[in-house]
Amino acid sequence: MQDNQKAFSVVVTGDVTIDWNIAHHSHELREPTDWTGESSCSMNWQYGSAVLVADLISTVAKQLNDSKTHSIAVSTPDTPAQIPACPYDPKSTHSYAIWAPYRDKEAGKSEPGDPRWRIERFLGVDLPSVKAVDRAQGSRSPQGPAYADIIVIDDSNQGFRDHHDRWPQAIKNAKSGDDAPWIIVKMAPPVAKGELWDHLVSTCPDKLVAVLTIDDLRQSEMQVSARISWELTAQELAWELVHNHDINGLTNAAYCIVSFGPAGALLLPGHQTKGENPKILFDPVFMEGEWSAGKGMLIGKTSTLIAGIVREILLDSKNTDIAKGMQSGISAMRHLIQIGYDSGTGPSPRLCFPAEKILAKLMSEESPLAVAELPTVEKGSAVWTILRDKYHDGLEPISQRIVLEGTKKTLTDVPTGRFGYLVTVDRREIESLRSVASLIKEYCNRGEERPVSIAVFGPPGAGKSFAVKQIAKVADPESIAEKTLTFNLSQFNSPDELNDAFHQIRDIGLSGKIPLVFWDEFDTKLDGNPLGWLRFFLAPMQDGEFQQGQLSHPIGKAIFVFAGGTSPSIDEFMKQKNLKEAKGPDFLSRLKGFLNVLGPNRQEVAGNDDPYFIVRRALLLRSLFERLTPQLIDEKKIIRIDTGILRALLHIKEYKHGARSMESIIAMSRLGRATHFNRSNLPPEEQLVLHVDPKEFISLVHKLELDGELLETLAKLNHEFFCNSLVEKGYVWGVETNDNANPKTHSSLKPYDKLPEHEKEQNRGAVRDIPNKLANNGYAMVPRRNNERDYVFPAEVLEEMAKAEHERWMQAKFKEDWTYAPVTDKKNNKHALLIEWDKLPDDERKKDLQIIETMSIMLKKAGYTIVELNSSDEGKKL
The missing domain is CATH 3.40.50.300 (P-loop containing nucleotide triphosphate hydrolases)
Structure with missing residues (x-):
């Protein structure tokens, strides 16, 4: 063995079945009593359960061994040398299924594809005779190494779990500690029961992983909803696994994995695993039972999932990413469902598991599922949403992308409900x-x-x-x-x-x-x-x-x-x-x-601020544009629309008639031959009044993007107005601010370019907050088009906005670790004005009032004016 090779001993054991595959060649409907040579069938057999898992893991090991990076020895279950198998053999568990070739419809093609062999009907299981099994076992001990790095057990509840004489030495010798083996148990109901499970959790739980399906788990006394929402299913399942005494023995393992088939899986850390939250791996569109490549069922889906996990352990046994192994395993599971079983090359199909094709898919290491961490395992919590977790910094960016790019490109990591043309993520x-x-x-x-x-x-x-x-x-x-x-x-x-x-x-x-x-x-x-x-x-x-x-x-x-x-x-x-x-x-x-039905407007319900209204609007807007104005969508499926119009459509406070108003605004816009939704395409303001507040809408369209050069220009103007007010009060520049000097001095009384960076940022912060202060008091900025006069705020509004400016200034200071002191000391981050508005000296309050009064003059220089919303009065003008 080369020095850089990773050496592993893998033991695969458990219950073994003989799977009898009855291949039904004809799908024509005829009476069951019609005997005809056209209705032909054939039968072949293969070992299933633990042997199927072993064959797949052996295929994985061979590929890694051939790559010269690993040296892996795989010990597989003992199987009788009798070939062919006999369906009358009382020592074995026999399963029977009817298989049929299904021709699935392929995307973009009018004709169905090649036949895919899947199970048409599962007939049942013929259990072995206990006496015959005992006689066959006799005093023979299971083969295999005394110790193993990885142990994979297929526990189908066919006798292996309760007969320790059938267990390989590697199971009996497994211990806890640094050298504890990885043990993956594929478990059938009743779960977390039996002599085998008790032995594993008591002697070697450190790297014990239980893998089971949600259908098997639901046979226990538990309640987990199906096909309602991923959040609800995940929270209910996590709660049951932790608190339900009938199944919470599963948490004695390091991990418990519950498979939802090709649609997803839950990864729950157990008592042995500290510092990890449960994870739900999910298909954003399909829930359990909904992902399908075509008709028919398959054997080996969970075995394929386990192969993905084992392969990930073999690649990195010290820092194993279980979730990554689950992703590749579910990707391979989907591939298995799509391609079906191999049928051989002869005239009659000899069905067998397509191990080599599944290996190729595992090696591609695809991640078809989105992943989300569960915050808690409290049952019945309706607060948690994956959407909010993914976009906790705000829903505006993703809403804009939904409108511009569509849902297929954007909603790839959150649960999405698709019902015909209706799409929702709420x-x-x-x-x-x-x-x-x-x-x-x-x-x-x-x-x-x-x-x-x-x-x-x-x-x-x-x-x-x-x-x-x-x-x-x-x-x-x-x-x-x-x-x-x-x-x-x-x-x-x-x-x-x-x-x-x-x-x-x-x-x-x-x-x-x-x-x-x-x-x-x-x-x-x-x-x-x-x-x-x-x-x-x-x-x-x-x-x-x-x-x-x-x-x-x-x-x-x-x-x-x-x-x-x-x-x-x-x-x-x-x-x-x-x-x-x-x-x-x-x-x-x-x-x-x-x-x-919530509609596009924010729903004001006690205890619910309805943050998702903007996403609902985005989804509806994208649908309307696709249906009413497809010419706006370019070859990359991106809508060509003015940024300001998009902002207004998403942020307008209310559509007076809900979705009908949204549709009407698009229909009223002059977009007949337009390939770009420009501001000139919008309907006149007097027409907008039917569906929105026209002043608010237009103000959102023309809202200043206060950044870059414009931000610096306004910040400089803000500082100049501040300096002018100081000069009028008799201040001169000084190294330190001193109101008792003669003349009074102020350290900021100098050109904007000479200010330290933190003082420049203070001016930028004041400018950035202008739209917020205006909106909070019922005003907005709109383009100055007709040489309008400067707006004069009513006295009570002026004071409210000045108070808001003082509060904003204080919060900015506190974030920079400034504290109050009777005398301002800028070198040590001390300031005498870090006090409430009502306690400010009169001259300082006047200073903030002057900042607000000069706001309209500043905006005039940028080409904007101020209007009052929801009022026919244009406000007082100078």
Whole structure:
């Protein structure tokens, strides 16, 4: 062995199965009793479970050995020499599956691709005879080295875990400490149980890794949601693993890995691993059970994940990155699902695991999943979102990129809900939308013949009908009628008109499709009575019938969507005074689900500042541009739009009519043949008033970008005004500031270029804060186009802004470690003015007031003026 080679001893052991693969060659539908030579099949066998894992790890080891960087010896499970295997062998566990060649649709191609062999149906397992196994085992001891660096155990609960006489010496001799081996246990339910697990956690838990699937884990007494949101699933699972006594024995290992198949995995550090938080590896778009390359199932997915982890240990056993090994393992797992099993070259398929192809994928070390750390393992916490963790410094940059570049380039590391043309990254919306989609899908697959009822709430223009239509398309597009029926109850004159609507619903149902029905503004008044329509829906919702004269008519299968027009959320709807008298509780009890659609405006709810409104706007804007003005998108899929317009569209305080206003502004802009959205394309201000505050919108469009040369120019002007005020008060330059000298001296009374850097930054800070001070008091900067006069602030506003400037100045000083002192000492970071506004001397307060008064003069030099927002009064002008 060469000196620079890494030597490893690897032992792979555990339960062994004989997998009988029945290859079904024909997919034509025919009666099961039809005997024909065209329906052919063949059967072959291979060792599975521990032997499959061993074969894959041996393939990995061979490649590393061939590279001359490693010297790896792999000990594999003992297998009978009998060839071929016999399905009647009572000593072995036999599994049976029917395989079929599936031709998947390939992107960009009209014809399906080559056949991929996957499992069509798993038939079951034939367990061995205990007596036969004991007789075969006899006094024979398992082969293998006495010690190993890596031990991989396939514990399928087929007897290996509870028979220590079948354990290799490497398991029995494993110890804790610096030389503890890596032990990876592929575990079947019941988890964390049995003699083997007790032995491992008591003698060698230091590098013990438990690997299992979420489906196996759910067979325990635990509750973890499925396909709602990655955050919810991860938090619930982490809590169960730590606190649920039925499964928390898994945390006695160094790591517990729970696989969600090709969609993701949870990595939970155990008691042996300090200083690490749980991690969720996730596909941003797909949740468990949703990632698919085509029809059919595969054996060996978890074994492939383990191979990725083992390979990472072999590459760096001292500083192993388990998450990296999981990434490459899941990448290879996806490849396995895509390509299926090898079928050989003969006329009849001899199916076998494609170990060499999986090795090639492992070597590419791809990372298909995003990663996020869980902050805690507290169950039920709805605060944590991966989006906020990834962009804790602010959501504006990612929102701008979403509009400019689209979601596929930008939302690669956060969970994304995609429902047709509806895209969201808000955890609350994702969970609500997925819940309703699951409800609709379940209803479509059931034989129930009465309507299912769902309520949708949200402010006007939030996109309530759009959201439900997109959900329906995703939930079951084959079953749900393409045409949506919409009935606006505010336009109905009498309850009798409902019968005509019900007959239309019945007509669609008779066509074999499930009608999607919107009862818009269901919470409107009837004959002056609030919520007067509710009582007329109770029987149709409950019994699936409506009364017309003396006859009762069945409605049949239908999806009723009640869209509210008066309440932004179901909580607000339930607070209405007349709810009980209007049969509101009876109505609510008949609902099977609800959806709160947030819309593009910030939702002001107690305890929730709704920071995600800007992302919702960005997603909607990108969708609108793609649909209404595709000519603005260049060949790199980037939208050509003025920075100021984008800023205004994202930051305007309110769209008066929600999403409809956003769409209208784009439609009103002169973009027919435009390939770039310039400011000259915007509609006139008098037209914007229909949808936004036009002054605020235009001020955002023309907002000063206070940086670079402009920032320096204004900072210099700010200092000049300050110096002029000192000269007027009789100050002269002095090495130190001294108000008692005669004449008074000030160390900053000198040209801007001569100031020390920290004093220049003080001036820059004052200038940068101008837009904030204006906005906080209801003002904005707009271009000076018509030689407007300088703005004069009202006295009370002037003082508020001066106080804000003093507070800003103090906070800047405190950040630089300045402290208060009765006498200013700049050399030692002491200042006499680090006191509250009300305690400032009058002349110092006047100094701050003068800074604010000169603001409009400074802005005039930059070509801007000040206007008051939300007011028809232009303000006082000099």
